[in-house]
Amino acid sequence: MDRIDHALGRPLDPLRPSYRNHYATDETEGFEPPHWRQIRIIGSDMHCYQVTDAGRAALARHLLQLGNKQRLFLVAFDDIEISIAAESRAQARYTAWLRFSDSCPDLGFRAFMMRARSAPQHQRARQHDRDRTDRAAPPAARAVPHHRAHAGKQRACA
Numbered sequence: 001m002d003r004i005d006h007a008l009g010r011p012l013d014p015l016r017p018s019y020r021n022h023y024a025t026d027e028t029e030g031f032e033p034p035h036w037r038q039i040r041i042i043g044s045d046m047h048c049y050q051v052t053d054a055g056r057a058a059l060a061r062h063l064l065q066l067g068n069k070q071r072l073f074l075v076a077f078d079d080i081e082i083s084i085a086a087e088s089r090a091q092a093r094y095t096a097w098l099r100f101s102d103s104c105p106d107l108g109f110r111a112f113m114m115r116a117r118s119a120p121q122h123q124r125a126r127q128h129d130r131d132r133t134d135r136a137a138p139p140a141a142r143a144v145p146h147h148r149a150h151a152g153k154q155r156a157c158a
Contacts, residue, residue, distance in 0.1 A: 001062045004035060004055050012072055012085050014059040024048045075118045093118050 009020035022039070023031075024046045031038070031047070035055030041048045051059075070085045073092035077100060086092035097112045 001059055003030070004051050004059045005063075007049070007051050008056070008059070010085075012068075012070060014056045014063070021050050022048055023051075071120055073118050073120055075116055077112065077116045089118050089120075 003023060005014070007021060007023035008014055008018045011018045023036075024041070024044070025031075026046060028047055031049045033052070033054075035052060035058055036049045037052050039048045039050050069087045071087070073084050073086055073089060075082055075084055075092055075096040077096065082096060082099070084092040084095050086095055093113065093116055094109075096116065096118070097107075097109055100112060101107050101109075
């Protein structure tokens with residue numbers, strides 16, 4: 001199940017479309033139907049596979065059995081918003097700081113926490129409006145997909 005989870009980009013809900021669906025390896029064992037379908041990537045000598053709908057369903061059942069406690073949180077830092085899967089709001093904010101600090105090495109955790117806001121994804125609209133009123137931010141914030149969040153980090157370093 002870990003390979004399927006990895007191939008899909010470790011989504012919270014494997015039944016929903018994900019930005020990723022491939023696994024490239026030198027191995028050939030353990031990638032049989034019904035969970036996998038082999039694909040060809042031009043110019044590659046590696047074995048490449050995609051997860052099938054049956055594989056997604058199997059992963060969903062597996063995660064349910066494990067009792068996955070992660071939820072999706074929206075973390076806003078200045079004018080950048082990213083979605084983070086975590087068990088708590090504090091864990092989501094810390095994970096967001098780790099991602100931002102890769103691009104902004106001078107950004108300390110305390111400074112990040114003073115400027116960051118977070119809420120569970122389902123409370124996004126209500127919390128987002130309240131945060132904007134509290135800190136008088138510009139009216140238009142740009143939502144950034146989770147897997148491309150690093151693209152706008154440089155603007156937030158200042």
